[in-house]
Amino acid sequence: MKTFTKLAFLGIFAATSIAFSGAAAADDAPVKLGDLEITSAFTKAMLPGQPVGGGYLTIKNSGKSDDMLVSVASPVAGTVELHEMAMQGEVMKMRRLDTGIAIPAGKTVELTPGGLHLMFIKVKEPFTQGGKVPVTLTFEKAGKIDITLPVEAAGPGGHVHK
Numbered sequence: 709m710k711t712f713t714k715l716a717f718l719g720i721f722a723a724t725s726i727a728f729s730g731a732a733a734a735d736d737a738p739v740k741l742g743d744l745e746i747t748s749a750f751t752k753a754m755l756p757g758q759p760v761g762g763g764y765l766t767i768k769n770s771g772k773s774d775d776m777l778v779s780v781a782s783p784v785a786g787t788v789e790l791h792e793m794a795m796q797g798e799v800m801k802m803r804r805l806d807t808g809i810a811i812p813a814g815k816t817v818e819l820t821p822g823g824l825h826l827m828f829i830k831v832k833e834p835f836t837q838g839g840k841v842p843v844t845l846t847f848e849k850a851g852k853i854d855i856t857l858p859v860e861a862a863g864p865g866g867h868v869h870k
Contacts, residue, residue, distance in 0.1 A: 742850040743771025744811065748818075749855055751826075751841050753862040754834035761835050763788070763826030763843065763857050768816040776848040778808040784841055786830025793822055808848070835859045 739746040749765035769775055780788040790805040800822075809824055811817050819825045826843070828835075835841060839859040846852045 739853065739855050741845075741847065741853040743773070744769055744775060744847065744850050746845070746853070746855060749857045750860050751828075751835055751857045752821075753837040753839075753859055754831065755862055756834070758834065759829070759831065761785075761828040761831055761841075762821060763828060763841065764819045764821060765826075765855075765857070766816060766818045767811050769811045769813055772813050773849060774813050775811040775850055776808040777811060777845060778848050779846045780826050780843055781846075782828060782841060782843045784832055784835075785828040786832075788843065789827045789829060790824075791827040792824050811847070837861050 739749075745768040747766045747768070749763075751761055751763045754761050763780075767777065777790065780790065782788050790809050791802055792805055793800060793802045795801075804827075805824075809817060809819070817824065828841070837859055841857040841859060842854065843857060844852055844854050
């Protein structure tokens with residue numbers, strides 16, 4: 709595993725938890741783009757010296773056609789990649805998803821700590837609790853939409869996905 713990948717994995721794992729508790733952010737109003745509805749968007753405060761951050765959200769596709777989240781951009785990071793964390797045997801591995809994240813028709817896809825997520829790389833300033841992170845999501849069919857991820861406390865807890 710490359711050194712950067714190890715650092716990215718450790719930073720994300722340290723700043724987030726696979727366990728979820730607490731309540732959704734007050735500004736968790738659904739955002740619609742065509743047949744897509746985006747909810748539960750958030751990120752976590754970053755630890756001192758952490759070069760990467762994670763972003764999480766839920767995408768519901770109420771349409772009859774599949775779509776694909778193909779890219780994400782943010783002015784607060786050099787790049788934002790689509791990532792997946794998954795167990796391979798007894799080892800948790802993270803990998804970039806070059807083709808995007810499928811959003812099947814009639815389904816809901818959750819980007820969560822420990823699973824699919826956004827990876828903010830070369831973050832200009834660490835995310836701080838109470839802050840907001842602007843992002844532009846680009847979908848293959850639905851197009852682009854700007855949303856804001858509220859920054860929650862670092863570590864365990866935070867958002868509840870229903």
